[in-house]
Amino acid sequence: MQLYVRRLVLAVLVAGLTAIATPALAQDQGVGFGLLGGITRAEFDSDGPTDFFESRNGWMAGLWFGGNRDGVLGFMGELSLVEKRAEGAGETVKLRYLEIPAVLRVNVGQQSRNGVSVYGIAGPVFDIKIGDEGFNIIDEYEGFDVGIMAGGGIEITRIGFEVRGNWGLRQINGGDLADVVEIKTFTLQALVKLRIN
Helix, strand or coil, X not given: CHHHHHHHHHHHHHHHHHHHHHHHHHHCCCCEEEEEEEEEEEEEEECCCCXXXXXXXXXXXXXXXXXXXXXXXXXXXXEEEEEEEEEECCEEEXXXXXXXXXXXXXXXXXXXXXXXXXXXXXXXXXXXXXXXXCCCXXXXXXXXXXXXXXXXXXXXXXXXXXXXXXXXXXXXXXXXXXXXXXXXXXXXXXXXXXXXX
8 A cells, every 4th residue: 555655746846846947948938857867975864872874875767857957946856766875784775766856056157058057956845755774673664755945057068067955854764763762864876967958
């Protein structure tokens, strides 16, 4: 049942994002879409006397759309697969998410797609867990996280380089340990974006 609900939520999100993006793409040549890929560095921070985990590198890959490069302000969204990794008690924990940022983009510099543009981003991000590995310390992980994403990047013609943080606001650990300690995530992401249009 839980898998069915996740698939339904994903289908609704994709349909909604497509409906939002399609009119904008038709009206504004600065609004683009493309591919992205990069590395992640996750910190699993607890409110207890000790942290259970040490940070490890993960990965991310997906699609992005929006940006409004022709203007100063624009909306930018993504659909990405993200793996957050950490190590604790000799075991590597891997949490895999469908990550959906919905951020405001502020453009500085040339507005032409053939020039150089610097930009900043900020806004909410939604992480829907689609898989996990590693149960030595925590026997259950929550399936949904909401956070704040902020960062910046540079776009040179059709290639962009971006660095950003994802500050998770919800507790990610469940089960018996959830009553004892609260664990939240912060993820640093460094990525490359390729503009298709």
